[in-house]
Amino acid sequence: MMKIAILGAAGRMGRMLSDMAPGACLEVVSRVDVADGYDREWRPETEGVVDFSHHTAVPAAIARAAAAGIPYVIGTTGLTPCEQAAVDAAARQIPVVQSGNYSLGVNLLLELVKRASSALGAAYDIEVVEMHHRHKKDAPSGTALMLARAAAEGRGADLDSCAVYGRKGDVGERPRGEIAIHALRGGSVVGDHTVMFAGDVERVELTHRAQSREAFAAGALAALKWARGRAPRIYTMRSVLGFED
Ligand SMILES: NC(=O)c1ccc[n+]([C@@H]2O[C@H](COP(=O)([O-])OP(=O)(O)OC[C@H]3O[C@@H](n4cnc5c(N)ncnc54)[C@H](O)[C@@H]3O)[C@@H](O)[C@H]2O)c1
Numbered sequence: 001m002m003k004i005a006i007l008g009a010a011g012r013m014g015r016m017l018s019d020m021a022p023g024a025c026l027e028v029v030s031r032v033d034v035a036d037g038y039d040r041e042w043r044p045e046t047e048g049v050v051d052f053s054h055h056t057a058v059p060a061a062i063a064r065a066a067a068a069g070i071p072y073v074i075g076t077t078g079l080t081p082c083e084q085a086a087v088d089a090a091a092r093q094i095p096v097v098q099s100g101n102y103s104l105g106v107n108l109l110l111e112l113v114k115r116a117s118s119a120l121g122a123a124y125d126i127e128v129v130e131m132h133h134r135h136k137k138d139a140p141s142g143t144a145l146m147l148a149r150a151a152a153e154g155r156g157a158d159l160d161s162c163a164v165y166g167r168k169g170d171v172g173e174r175p176r177g178e179i180a181i182h183a184l185r186g187g188s189v190v191g192d193h194t195v196m197f198a199g200d201v202e203r204v205e206l207t208h209r210a211q212s213r214e215a216f217a218a219g220a221l222a223a224l225k226w227a228r229g230r231a232p233r234i235y236t237m238r239s240v241l242g243f244e245d
Pocket residue numbers: 007008009010011012013014032033034035052053054055056057074075076077078099100101102103138142216
């Protein structure tokens with residue numbers, strides 16, 4: 001059994017990962033968290049790390065994994081450019097899987113959005129709407145950004161130059177080509193995402209609703225097993241699922 005460490009082990013995802021690891025033939029040897037009663041560092045025999053903690057924790061942890069030469073799966077979202085640079089640097093030494101969403105359904109949705117965007121073209125306005133529970137700290141969700149990027153790619157556009165995050169005030173008419181992203185928060189919603197293609201005479205809506213965090217935990221654990229022994233680089237969940245090289 002592969003010996004693994006879970007970062008953010010006291011959190012919603014961390015507890016789910018701990019519960020599900022044995023069923024995935026993984027032995028949890030370290031439960032790392034800043035909360036009382038948890039490990040502060042992972043044990044030396046650790047053979048792989050799953051990180052669902054806080055973005056500020058990522059740079060130091062992934063540098064440690066790079067020094068130890070063990071694979072690293074990042075579920076934590078909301079990384080700053082500087083924190084992401086630390087991930088990129090570590091991925092020169094170890095296999096890293098990084099995804100804003102580890103569920104099978106969302107990764108399939110990414111493919112569908114890209115195809116729909118390519119087929120419908122710029123005459124259809126694209127709006128991405130996500131909703132999560134009231135405890136989620138970053139906005140918009142990493143998944144909403146992935147979906148918006150897939151939509152932009154489908155029509156050959158660069159998301160950074162056409163993205164709008166929410167609207168307020170006298171924003172004027174909607175320009176062609178804009179991709180807007182909206183974040184709703186409330187209650188206990190695990191994660192809903194809709195990509196809307198609004199044309200003059202019809203509207204297409206592609207929606208995914210996560211019903212349990214198990215969808216993410218199962219994918220992240222599968223990703224860690226998959227990453228073991230791979231060449232150093234950043235892989236996405238789409239690679240793990242065989243959607244891309
Ligand atoms: N990629 C995905 O599929 C996916 C799915 C769900 C959540 N997430 C992301 O995973 C992260 C955790 O989500 P959650 O809902 O479990 O949050 P949470 O707040 O319930 O848990 C986070 C845990 O990390 C711990 N933590 C904070 N700083 C730490 C540090 N420096 N070292 C170790 N542990 C630390 C906290 O004490 C807490 O127990 C968030 O970034 C969230 O957006 C990603």
